Amino acid sequence: MSRTSIIKTKIGVHWKNSVAIGVSSPSSPRHPKLIELDPNIPLNDYISKICDDWKIPQSNSIHFALRYDDTHKFVTEQNRSQIPTGQVFYLSLSHEDEVQDIIKYLSSNDYHRYDSIALERLKLAGEDETFALEFVQQKGLDYLLKLFIHDEKSNNYENFTSNLLRSLHNIMINQQAINWDNLQSIDTIIDQLICGINYSKVPRSHSSSAMMILYSIINNESKYSTKIIQTLEITHLLVYCSKQHDMETQYYALVLINIIMSKGNQILRSSLLTAMSNTVVAIRLRELVQSIINSVKLLFSIV
Numbered sequence: 001m002s003r004t005s006i007i008k009t010k011i012g013v014h015w016k017n018s019v020a021i022g023v024s025s026p027s028s029p030r031h032p033k034l035i036e037l038d039p040n041i042p043l044n045d046y047i048s049k050i051c052d053d054w055k056i057p058q059s060n061s062i063h064f065a066l067r068y069d070d071t072h073k074f075v076t077e078q079n080r081s082q083i084p085t086g087q088v089f090y091l092s093l094s095h096e097d098e099v100q101d102i103i104k105y106l107s108s109n110d111y112h113r114y115d116s117i118a119l120e121r122l123k124l125a126g127e128d129e130t131f132a133l134e135f136v137q138q139k140g141l142d143y144l145l146k147l148f149i150h151d152e153k154s155n156n157y158e159n160f161t162s163n164l165l166r167s168l169h170n171i172m173i174n175q176q177a178i179n180w181d182n183l184q185s186i187d188t189i190i191d192q193l194i195c196g197i198n199y200s201k202v203p204r205s206h207s208s209s210a211m212m213i214l215y216s217i218i219n220n221e222s223k224y225s226t227k228i229i230q231t232l233e234i235t236h237l238l239v240y241c242s243k244q245h246d247m248e249t250q251y252y253a254l255v256l257i258n259i260i261m262s263k264g265n266q267i268l269r270s271s272l273l274t275a276m277s278n279t280v281v282a283i284r285l286r287e288l289v290q291s292i293i294n295s296v297k298l299l300f301s302i303v
Helices: 043-053 058-063 095-106 115-125 129-137 140-149 162-174 186-199 207-219 225-231 234-240 247-263 266-277 283-302
Strands: 009-014 033-037 064-068 088-093
Touching: 033 043, 043 058, 043 064, 043 088, 058 064, 088 095, 095 115, 095 129, 095 140, 115 129, 115 162, 129 140, 129 162, 140 162, 140 186, 162 207, 186 207, 186 225, 186 234, 207 225, 207 247, 225 247, 234 247
Parallel strands: 009 088
Antiparallel strands: 009 033, 064 088
16 A cells, blocks of 8 residues: 655745844854754644744744745745745744734834834735734734824925835735725825925935835725826826836836826826837836837727
């Protein structure tokens, strides 16, 4: 009788110092580990063993999880079957504990001591659907939105940061239902983003993140879509396509232009077609520019 072989997945796990929250430094280095995952053994057993090897108290192991090193998404029993052999992970707080810890910082009166670290963590964890849903359910979004409106340090476009905007974007698009219209003070935030993109005199590191949010709002057919399309200065968006800006900013400016053209009127499309034909962008984005131009020409032929 033949025996059914169990396919084990070989992975690597390493330690990140940024995860050392409430964990004392070890007397010896926490060396990376190579592990064979047996589908019949619970993930918690592997995490407990890792914690033991790295001198993390066993009682704390239930508060940890594995996360993908590239996407930062959390590994769960439900998605572990999707792990490819050779994937690298790092040990992190579980998504529940990560939510609670980040909210603790966002709600703290001493928040500015931790703002860059907390928002960096939120931006990365927000890529995960399970985390995003838990964050919203635990009212974390309320604390995040207060930074846009009630925080004297952060409440204008010039003081926005890429981590702040990207955190909001990631949480919104990765929860189960996207509804920008229900966000508290979203109209004020939209006004700040539009004004910042239209009138900012110098390149900002968070420009691409602002465009990502505006694109998502239009793409999800928010009641604010028309306002964004009519108020954004296309000539300014074209400036963001120039080589003085980084390629990510150029890319999202083009993506935003594309969706505005697809929903705009014929006069807008005509003016954009001329302007886009004279736009000089990074070589890797020229194909995108040409595809946008071709799409506009196709719309004209249909009309």
